[in-house]
Amino acid sequence: MGYPHPSHPREQVLLSKYFGDSGARTYAGWVDRGGYQGLRKALGMSREALIEEVKASGLRGRGGAGFPTGLKWSFMPKDDGKPHYLVCNADESEPGTFKDREIMRWTPHALIEGCALAAYAIAAERCYIYIRGEFTEPWSVMTEAVREAYANGVLGRNALGSGHRIDITLHRGAGAYICGEETAMMNSIEGKRGNPRIKPPFPAVAGLFGMPTTINNVETLAATPHIVLQGAAFYKSLCLGNPKSTGTKLISVCGHVQRPGNYEITMGTPMRELIYDMCGGMRPGRTLKAVIPGGSSVPIMTADEAETCITDYEGVIEKGSMLGSGGMIVMDDSADMVYQVWRLARFYAHESCAQCTQCREGTAWTTRILERILAGKGKEADFQLLLDLSEQMTGKTICVLSDSCAAPIVSGIQKFRGEFEAYMSGARRPALASAL
Amino acid sequence: MADELVSVTIDGAAVSVPKGMTIIEAAKQAGILIPHYCYHPSLPSPAVCRMCLVEVEKAPKLMPACVTTVTDGQVVHVNSAVAKKAREGVLEFLLINHPLDCPICDQAGECELQDYVFQEGRAGTRYAEYAKRYNPVEEFGPDVLYVANRCILCTRCVRFMDDVAQTPVLNVSERGDRAFIGISPEQTLDHAWAGNVVDLCPVGSLISKDFLHKARAWDLDKAPSVCPGCTQGCNMSIETRDDVVVRLRPRPNLEVNRHFMCDYGRLDYRWMNRGDRIEAPLVRQAERHVAVDWDTALDTLGRLASGAGSVVILASGRASVESLGLVRRLAGAGPVTAAIRVPIGDEAPLAGIPDLALRKERVPNLHGAAMLGYGPEWGAALRAAAGAGLVILLDVALSEEEERTLAGAAGRIVVLGTAVSGIDRRADLVLPVTSMAEENGVYVNRDYRAQRYHQAKPAPGMARPAWWIAGEVLAGQGPDRDAPSTASEAFDLVAAAFDAFAGLRHADLGFSGRRVAAPAGASR
Numbered sequence: 032m033g034y035p036h037p038s039h040p041r042e043q044v045l046l047s048k049y050f051g052d053s054g055a056r057t058y059a060g061w062v063d064r065g066g067y068q069g070l071r072k073a074l075g076m077s078r079e080a081l082i083e084e085v086k087a088s089g090l091r092g093r094g095g096a097g098f099p100t101g102l103k104w105s106f107m108p109k110d111d112g113k114p115h116y117l118v119c120n121a122d123e124s125e126p127g128t129f130k131d132r133e134i135m136r137w138t139p140h141a142l143i144e145g146c147a148l149a150a151y152a153i154a155a156e157r158c159y160i161y162i163r164g165e166f167t168e169p170w171s172v173m174t175e176a177v178r179e180a181y182a183n184g185v186l187g188r189n190a191l192g193s194g195h196r197i198d199i200t201l202h203r204g205a206g207a208y209i210c211g212e213e214t215a216m217m218n219s220i221e222g223k224r225g226n227p228r229i230k231p232p233f234p235a236v237a238g239l240f241g242m243p244t245t246i247n248n249v250e251t252l253a254a255t256p257h258i259v260l261q262g263a264a265f266y267k268s269l270c271l272g273n274p275k276s277t278g279t280k281l282i283s284v285c286g287h288v289q290r291p292g293n294y295e296i297t298m299g300t301p302m303r304e305l306i307y308d309m310c311g312g313m314r315p316g317r318t319l320k321a322v323i324p325g326g327s328s329v330p331i332m333t334a335d336e337a338e339t340c341i342t343d344y345e346g347v348i349e350k351g352s353m354l355g356s357g358g359m360i361v362m363d364d365s366a367d368m369v370y371q372v373w374r375l376a377r378f379y380a381h382e383s384c385a386q387c388t389q390c391r392e393g394t395a396w397t398t399r400i401l402e403r404i405l406a407g408k409g410k411e412a413d414f415q416l417l418l419d420l421s422e423q424m425t426g427k428t429i430c431v432l433s434d435s436c437a438a439p440i441v442s443g444i445q446k447f448r449g450e451f452e453a454y455m456s457g458a459r460r461p462a463l464a465s466a467l
Numbered sequence: 468m469a470d471e472l473v474s475v476t477i478d479g480a481a482v483s484v485p486k487g488m489t490i491i492e493a494a495k496q497a498g499i500l501i502p503h504y505c506y507h508p509s510l511p512s513p514a515v516c517r518m519c520l521v522e523v524e525k526a527p528k529l530m531p532a533c534v535t536t537v538t539d540g541q542v543v544h545v546n547s548a549v550a551k552k553a554r555e556g557v558l559e560f561l562l563i564n565h566p567l568d569c570p571i572c573d574q575a576g577e578c579e580l581q582d583y584v585f586q587e588g589r590a591g592t593r594y595a596e597y598a599k600r601y602n603p604v605e606e607f608g609p610d611v612l613y614v615a616n617r618c619i620l621c622t623r624c625v626r627f628m629d630d631v632a633q634t635p636v637l638n639v640s641e642r643g644d645r646a647f648i649g650i651s652p653e654q655t656l657d658h659a660w661a662g663n664v665v666d667l668c669p670v671g672s673l674i675s676k677d678f679l680h681k682a683r684a685w686d687l688d689k690a691p692s693v694c695p696g697c698t699q700g701c702n703m704s705i706e707t708r709d710d711v712v713v714r715l716r717p718r719p720n721l722e723v724n725r726h727f728m729c730d731y732g733r734l735d736y737r738w739m740n741r742g743d744r745i746e747a748p749l750v751r752q753a754e755r756h757v758a759v760d761w762d763t764a765l766d767t768l769g770r771l772a773s774g775a776g777s778v779v780i781l782a783s784g785r786a787s788v789e790s791l792g793l794v795r796r797l798a799g800a801g802p803v804t805a806a807i808r809v810p811i812g813d814e815a816p817l818a819g820i821p822d823l824a825l826r827k828e829r830v831p832n833l834h835g836a837a838m839l840g841y842g843p844e845w846g847a848a849l850r851a852a853a854g855a856g857l858v859i860l861l862d863v864a865l866s867e868e869e870e871r872t873l874a875g876a877a878g879r880i881v882v883l884g885t886a887v888s889g890i891d892r893r894a895d896l897v898l899p900v901t902s903m904a905e906e907n908g909v910y911v912n913r914d915y916r917a918q919r920y921h922q923a924k925p926a927p928g929m930a931r932p933a934w935w936i937a938g939e940v941l942a943g944q945g946p947d948r949d950a951p952s953t954a955s956e957a958f959d960l961v962a963a964a965f966d967a968f969a970g971l972r973h974a975d976l977g978f979s980g981r982r983v984a985a986p987a988g989a990s991r
Contacts, residue, residue: 387516388620391643392563427517427553
């Protein structure tokens with residue numbers, strides 16, 4: 032539902048049904064609302080059947096990459112005698128994204144249920160939930176919910192009487208964006224500096240503590256009990272666009288719309304409908320200028336592209352961007368695109384882990400160039416320089432942080448070149464004091 | 468079982484290499500050096516510098532050659548336009564915060580950043596408007612300074628301390644372009660092998676205080692040598708400027724010391740530059756020593772050596788196999804006691820490399836000496852010297868008490884020495900010999916690996932290798948005399964006389980030595 036706004040009739044509420052309902056936070060309240068039925072059913076199935084069910088549902092990773100979840104689970108080695116780990120990525124540090132926070136705040140048991148289900152599927156006895164450091168309320172809610180889950184036998188030596196051991200450990204981040212990257216997260220859990228690791232080896236081969244590991248996003252895991260309970264066919268039927276994108280997706284809409292919030296849409300819902308109907312459209316007298324559809328790391332879309340876009344993995348790619356985490360930043364005609372691009376670049380420059388040369392130096396350098404343009408000291412050659420640097424920062428590093436910094440810069444220049452030129456020519460007053 | 472081989476083509480050169488090898492190693496086999504910074508053959512590869520990105524056909528993007536393994540039929544392009552552009556980009560990024568203070572940087576001339584930028588970097592900068600990152604110089608340890616401004620964050624030093632020294636005192640501090648190499652609070656880089664971080668640093672960021680501003684890299688002459696510090700026998704280079712030794716550095720030998728050398732060995736070179744040297748043969752006449760030419764000196768030595776009765780040889784463990792062997796032969800067939808002095812210190816292992824340590828026995832040729840009949844029983848030999856007909860001292864430093872004991876000895880004393888010492892006054896004959904830095908020779912390390920070392924600087928005055936002196940006397944007089952004129956010929960004479968070296972020649976030893984059979988019952 033469009034929390035904190037009332038649910039819109041065009042939403043498909045699966046995960047967000049109890050947002051705002053504090054009764055759903057407790058174990059008893061969750062069970063009253065039909066909770067833990069999905070887990071109970073899953074524990075009665077064979078692991079293979081469970082993974083097949085999730086595969087058949089078409090569920091894809093909701094953290095950003097959109098990798099098929101069932102397929103990811105099936106990569107875990109069978110009967111290898113090693114401990115397996117499940118890591119739930121609750122770091123949600125992508126600017127513009129705030130869906131996992133609400134899942135943990137209102138329906139912590141939904142996440143525990145999903146974690147326990149996935150842990151069983153991949154034969155893991157321990158699941159780490161890596162919660163973003165700034166999430167104080169979700170942290171305390173989750174802490175209490177895990178305590179209750181142990182007290183009620185959902186977790187522990189004999190999870191729901193199934194004979195399987197499932198433990199959940201909450202791990203709190205310390206505020207680094209990069210720890211949301213799955214391999215950096217594993218390093219962080221191990222107590223090391225949160226630097227992304229080189230792949231291969233992939234986590235399913237050598238992940239956390241060198242053991243086979245699966246990393247799933249909060250929203251992905253929370254969706255799995257619904258798939259088990261209501262069937263893969265039901266989940267797969269939730270599709271208005273490309274059949275490769277199924278189910279519901281929480282879209283965190285922020286920025287210049289009348290009703291920002293979390294909207295749970297059926298995959299394939301037109302973006303126009305999301306922005307203008309569900310979110311109430313632009314503020315009075317304003318028109319749509321740009322949308323960053325998937326968190327700050329994806330290319331910026333123009334108003335035209337956004338208004339004709341189908342909101343699913345393929346639809347957004349068709350418009351030259353990515354669905355990413357579903358953090359949708361909407362900007363109206365009052366937005367200064369140069370400033371916005373600079374603000375994003377500054378974020379990435381601050382968060383670069385400093386391993387790869389292109390990222391460490393490139394994010395900082397591009398930020399300085401954008402700063403100079405905003406100070407009214409840009410020059411024509413800066414376009415070529417920014418595009419050159421962006422090319423060097425794309426596809427050449429261990430993780431995609433530097434690609435993420437380059438994406439809004441390149442799309443910003445391509446689509447809003449005039450705004451950059453206005454700063455260069457002096458037509459627009461400098462927005463920053465000169466950095467030089 | 469032989470390794471499975473795969474065929475790869477690198478820049479048009481086809482090579483067969485073992486399966487599982489990385490592209491960067493396979494390229495070396497094809498004679499192609501892929502530019503790199505963070506990769507080092509003795510360290511784990513983090514693939515962070517992104518300098519070794521190469522184009523691999525059928526791969527969606529450029530691959531880091533240091534961690535990508537070869538596959539059969541793989542086609543790699545190191546010098547394609549795309550790969551070169553990526554490297555040019557990395558170099559540009561590395562240079563924006565690099566101070567370019569090459570004129571005052573110790574690394575200049577042997578700097579990998581300088582080399583690669585010269586090879587394929589951009590001619591000019593596009594980072595003109597901004598100040599470069601600044602951090603002050605930090606003192607990391609007794610001999611290591613960290614010049615943060617020059618650092619390219621390849622993390623070789625961090626990985627050396629983490630994974631090889633296994634004393635993790637260095638780290639990457641801060642993030643983004645503010646990052647620098649940090650040292651843990653209250654810690655100092657005083658590990659016994661810490662000096663290696665200076666060699667590992669591809670730029671002039673970690674520098675040796677001992678070598679600071681001593682010489683420019685291009686003014687140095689380098690001679691392959693073997694560290695005389697202990698029985699490990701680490702391979703090293705003696706680096707001289709104008710015939711003064713200014714630095715010792717490890718020379719790679721995967722069987723002995725990989726790429727490393729301990730600080731004890733590295734910094735113990737000042738004795739090689741001593742000025743108080745014996746420069747001419749001295750013969751005792753009444754109460755004085757008189758400088759003579761070599762003919763006179765050798766005749767005198769020949770007379771003293773023949774019919775001396777019992778002989779005691781007290782030798783330095785730094786003496787070569789050649790010198791020890793021929794001096795031992797010079798002592799003749801009568802009763803001979805031969806010993807070397809073995810100073811003892813603390814053992815300091817390098818944890819991450821098996822069988823590599825600064826050893827307790829601080830001489831390089833303990834095992835070679837043993838194979839030639841020199842024992843370690845110094846005290847007994849010294850007592851025997853008191854009653855011997857002839858005592859030969861081969862470059863040993865004696866304590867005052869030992870000098871007093873020997874001064875009262877009954878027989879003759881011959882000194883083959885480098886530096887002037889107190890016992891010279893009592894000696895009947897004092898002959899100037901070369902130090903290991905001034906001669907060619909062979910040491911045998913604790914694994915019975917015979918390794919050659921080469922002359923790094925000229926001998927002072929009339930000094931000659933001890934093997935030459937002994938060899939000349941042994942050759943005697945006459946037209947058929949066969950005295951050795953090179954260390955190689957001296958070694959042949961030793962091999963002919965001592966079964967332990969039978970059949971071995973200098974040419975067999977190469978630059979990394981060869982293991983010889985350990986004597987029966989020998990232990991390390």
